[in-house]
Every structure is written in C-alpha cells, then in structure tokens.
Amino acid sequence: MSHPLTRRGFLGLTGGAGVAALLAMAGCGDDSAASSDTVRILVPGTVPPGWEAVSRKVNEKLKADTGLSLDVQFINWQNYQQQALLKFTSGETFDTALQALWLNMAQLQQDGALADLTAEVDKHQNLRATLDDRLIKANRWDGRLWGIPQVNSAGRCQHFAVRQDLADKLGFGEITDYDTLERFFYAVKQRGGGTIPYGHNSASGYLGVVPYPAGMFNVQSWQDPHTIARAFTGRGMFFVFAKDAAQTRASRPVPFWDDPGVLDAMRRVRRYYLDGIINKDATNADVDTVKSQWAAGKYAATWAMTDGTTSNVMPALTKAVPGAMVADIIPYGKGLNAKPNQTFQADNLVVVNANGGNVGNAMRLQDWVSVKENHDLLEYGIEGTDWKPVGEDRFEALTQYSSFPGYAVSWRASLERKASYMTESEERVFSWAQDYDNFTVDPFASFVPDNKPVEQQIAAMTTVITQYANPLYYGVVDVDPQLDKLKKAAAAAGVDKLLAEMEKQADAYLAKNA
C-alpha cells in the first residue's frame, strides 16, 4: 500500500534532509588540525602576487626542517576584525591569528579563547633570540604571555611623513619642530598650487589629538611625550593618567577632554579644518584612499609610523611627481633625545587558538620564521625572483610580493631588511626606533584593564565616542558646543563609572608593579 507524500511531509523531509546533509558535511570536515602537521594561520590582507610559488617553496623547506606544512588564510583587512572574531566564536579549526589590543585580544583573553604562551618562548631558541627581554616583559599581562609580539622596531612612534621637495621649494629646509611644521602647512596652503597640506583618514582620528605618547596635532604632547592615554577597548573612551603617577602611585585619570593638551589639539584641528589644512573629507576618507592620494602627490604630509614603511611610497610618488622626496619628521621638543614613553606592547601579536589550536606546532612555526633565511623567504619571497639583497641589511623588491603581511607572522626587529629605496631621513628614524634605550618604559606598560565590570558602559561609550568625539577629532564641528554634547552623552552612558573603574584598576596595577 502506497502513502502519497503530503505537502507538510515533503517540506519536513527535504528540510530535514538538507539539515542532515549540512551536519554530515560538518562532521566530515577536516578537524584534524590539533593532531595534524598543518599549521593553519589567519592573516589580514590580500594574497600577495607570487604567493603560490613562495608558498610551495616555504612548505618544502618547512616540511624538511620541521615536518610541518603551512596553510595561510588571507582575510581582507576590511573584514578581518569581525571574521577573526567569528572564527574564534564559531569554533572553527585554526592554530594562530593576528590579534592586538586594538582588535579583540583583551576580550578573547578574558573569555579564555587564547592559549597561554608564557612557558613556550623559552623552549624555542631561535624565537627567543629575536625577542628582546623588555619586549617580552611588556607584553605580559599580569605576568602571562598570550601572544608572540610581532615587531620590526622597539618603539612605535607616530609622526609626520612630509614632502621634503615641497619644503625645500617653499624655503623650509629640514623641519624639526612643530611650529615650523605648522608654518609649512600654511605655506603649502597659500603657495602649494592646490596641494592639501595634510591628508587625514577616517580610521583613527583619535591619533590626531590623544597623547599616544604624542598626538599628531597635540603640541603639548610633542614637547612632553611622557603620557600614553588608555582606553578599556582599542578606540573607545580614552583617559589620560597623571604625569607623576609612577612617583605618587596614584593614576588620577581624567577623561581625554579634560587634558589641556587634548583640548588645545581639538581647537587646533578645528582651525586646520576651517583653514583647509587638513582634507575636509577626512571623516569619510578611508586609509587606502588617503594612501593612494598621498602616493599621487595630493598631500604635502600625512601620518607615518616608525616601522620602516614610509619610503614604500617612493616608487609610486616619484612616478606621479618626478623629483618628489619624503622625509620622516618627529617634532619632539628634544628631537630624537626626547626618550618618549613606550609601553612596548606590540601592535601586532600572533595568538594561538585555545579551542583547537596546536600550541606546539604554532610555536615551531614561530621559531622557524625566526631564522634569517626562513624569515626572508616568507617575508620577501624567493631570492632572485621576488627580491635581491642590497648590502647586508637592505633588499630591492623585484616583484610586488613584498606586500606579504609579515606583521602577522614573521616580523622580528633584528631580522627585518630595509627597502633599498628607504630615504636617508627614514633610515635615521627607523634606526633610532630599533633601540630600546631610546625610550622610557611607561609606568602602565603592561596594564590591560579588565572590561568585565563595566562592559555595558564601555559599549555605550563606544557609540558616544563615534557619534560625538569623532567630529571633534576631525575638526568638522565647533569645539565648545560639541564638547557639551559629548559630555552630556558620556554622562548618560556612565563615564563616571568607567573613570572610577579605570582608576581602581590602574592604582592596583601601580601598587602591584611598583
């Protein structure tokens, strides 16, 4: 006897079959990472040209040296933060990922999603040899190490990349202080033939005003770069600690708007906006757009970091503007003798997934890339094809492979090569940044606030900052009325509770690390 299939029966049957098939596929999926010899790593960015050949070569050598093979998953920068977080939350199988405080590292650590690497570094000689003691110490949170710092310099100091050819043309010569730099900006505006004096992007407006230890337009912080503003999460609500916190053992934080240097910087940025010194589309101009316009010669200056990458613009810039030259300008009051504060906390760390990641394999890979030959192969590509050595510590790129995101797996300060076209100015700054003795260890160096007690206030303040503080960071609104709105919204979001919690935790840290 046959039973005709009803509509409901059909829907249930096919829907159930679909779900069952999905579950079966998930069950058949490759979940062997924990036991296999493949190291799966998540890195931000796009696949570099020539990756296939380099990957083959890397895997041949890695297999021969360690028995491991490498599987790199590139995730576009635009989506990296969310996708990496989702991979942790969904229990996907992978070994390592790039994380940092400005991504979701604090949350991942507090939720137990990261493997403890405290005892691992000493087991791997090559890795240990490339990591400075101070770097390891500063990157320990409450004594524990949750990620391998990826750094190519000791100190990371934001500063200005300036078109030196324009400075020469306008009669400025070498710029060393902020006043001269400001005069240069105005001279470019008046006599620069349409060049915009400074190219600002929408990704990190706070870097313009908040001491970090210097804010780009925070003149007081250039004179006295000995305070680093802190937030519970990367780009949220910043607090500025008392300058004498280390001596008094009292952190006495204030909201960033109560710091005189920050307030002055916000007024200055507003003036720059009105005077056309910074690009008026900064609130919407993404990093890549500003970079490409900088390379096309549209700006006279832009943001730079002491990571040896400022000069990477030179081939494109000199093509667009023949004769162009770039200088790295760090306008500290005391020049390169300023000894600015640094936490030495890396902006990039390789973390190991506690939920299925293989710590042993991940650390063996980190050890393997700490050998010069292996480091060069992964970071610069195949010698003779993708690059050729220039002298002892330089390289000339022959292909575009050097766009490989080494900061997510293989950056080691002592192994990095400088680009052959690195400018003299950048070489001076980069060399300075590689010496730990040129910096002062910040009294809150390895302080990482615990978000748990004030999670709701942090979330509420993040929205407040985006809505009310961002416009101040870019100078698109009048300072005083906007500050009133910001303070009112911050009070409603619970900034007082945040402040009290920050002070409590910072004071406890000072007491413990005296």
Added chain:
Amino acid sequence: MSAPPPRRPPGGRLGRWALLLLAAPGVCYFAVFAYLPMAGLVVAFKDFNIREGIFGSPWNGLANFRYFFETGDAPRIVFNTLFLNGLFLAATLAWGLLLALMLNEIRLHLFKRVAQSVVFFPYFVSPIVISVMLQVLLAGVGGEGGALNDALSVLHLPEVSWYTEPGAWPWILTVVKVWQLGGYLSVIFLAAITAISPDVYEAGVIDGASRARMAFSITVPLLRPTAAVLLVLGIGRIFYGDFATIYAIVGDNGVLFSTTDVIDTYVFRALRSLGDFGTTAAVGLFQGLVGLVFVTAALIIQRRYARESSLL
C-alpha cells in the same frame, strides 16, 4: 452540487514527483540558511562568552534587550530605520512607475531597449562604487569642493559641507536609492504593462483618450496589483536598513548618525568594535519580530482591501 475534483498536476504521479523534486533545492536552501541559523538566536538571551560559545554561555534573561533599550539609542535608530525605508519605498516605487510609463511611450524599439538598459544599469553598481561617486560629487578629492559645490558656486550660492550636514542625508540617500532601484522597478512595471490587454487601449482610443489620459486612467489603475505586491514586499523589509548602501556611504562618520544610523549599521558597529554578540543578537531578534508584525499587518490590510492582488 458536487465539489470540483482536486486539480492534479499534468503527468499524474510522475509529474507530482517532478514538481516536488524541483522544489527540493529551494526547501533545502531555506532549511539550511534561513531556519537552521535561527537556533543561534538563543545568544540574545545569554551572557555570551567566546570560549563557551553560543550554547555553553550562561543565560541572562532579557538583560541584552534591556541594555539596548536603556542606551537611549533605540528610539533614534528605530525612527531612522522606519523613516529612511519609508522614504526609499515610496520614492523608488513612484519613480519606477513613472519611468515605466515613460518607457512604455517610446515608440522607437531600439531606443526603448537602450533606454531600458541604461536605467537598469545602476542596479548593478556596487555600493562602494556609489560611495566613491557620491564623494566626488559632493566633496571632491580631499573634500575640496565637489561637482555639486562647483555648480552652487556658478550660481553664486554658498558651498555646503555635505558630509557634516546630517539634515540633508535622508534626501541624499533617497536620491541614491531612486537612482539605484528606479530602473529595476520600472522593468517589473513594464512587464506588467505588457500583460494589459490591447483591447482596453483600443477602447480608450475609440473613446478619444489621449496617450497621457490612457497612461493615467488605464495603465496606472491596472498596475495596482503589481504595485501592491511590491509594496507588501517592501513593507516586509521596512525594518531592515539598507546596510550595504548606507554603511558604504556614511561609514563611521558620527556627524551623520542622527539621521542615518539604522538598526543594521548600529548592529554591525557594535559587533565590530565590541564583539558584543548578546546585544547585537537581541537587536536582530527585535528587528525580525517587528518586521514580522509589519509584514503580517500589510498582508491583512491587503487581503481586506485588495484581495485580488493579495500574496496569500
């Protein structure tokens, strides 16, 4: 009088199985991608912890919902979502209909085809490209002018810093949506126009109606069922902000949030900057439930007042 025998698909039992087989991929798709993920909605009622995952994290009742409504952001983003989508829906439907009427009047076949393709093209333009085009139009390179400001200067009118003027953005976004979707909707209306019997128009001609008269007295009324279907579909999604377009254009420009921040952009930002799955899932669930209420209400109203064009 006996009831009519049930309709059987052509081809008997084999035909029925063929139809079921045809429907199977669709049913599987919805089961896997629409219904199965709903299990994850439990995270809206949990104090989410990454290590313990969605199902292992402890329950926290309605705390995530309470938090969302207590932040003070809820009224603003709910209003923006409804207001912007209401504007988009009304403007795109009206423009699509008008465009269809105009295209229908073109007699030159080749020109009609070209015009149809041209108006349809913006539908395929990515939101990122639209955002760049808009930036060039409204702000220019480096925010120094822009084509619209250049035009204002020619007319001796003051330049406007568009990206710091929140009041203008509901209308700017509406123009973008009309540009993007007007052509697409016009093709749907055009398809419906071709289904109108030529006899009706012949009757109009005999009665001495002009082309314009026939367009507004014959075509528009006969397009009502199509418009009603599109309206119901639109209302069903009225609680969903157009994330791709709005986020690509506005991004994290806080100055414009007061008029452009919608539920989807809010959720995305909260998830990106805080990894707060609990609250974002709570907002998503709220959005889904209110969306369900809207679509049900629209269907009930439609069944009552325009039963012939009702979807269900």
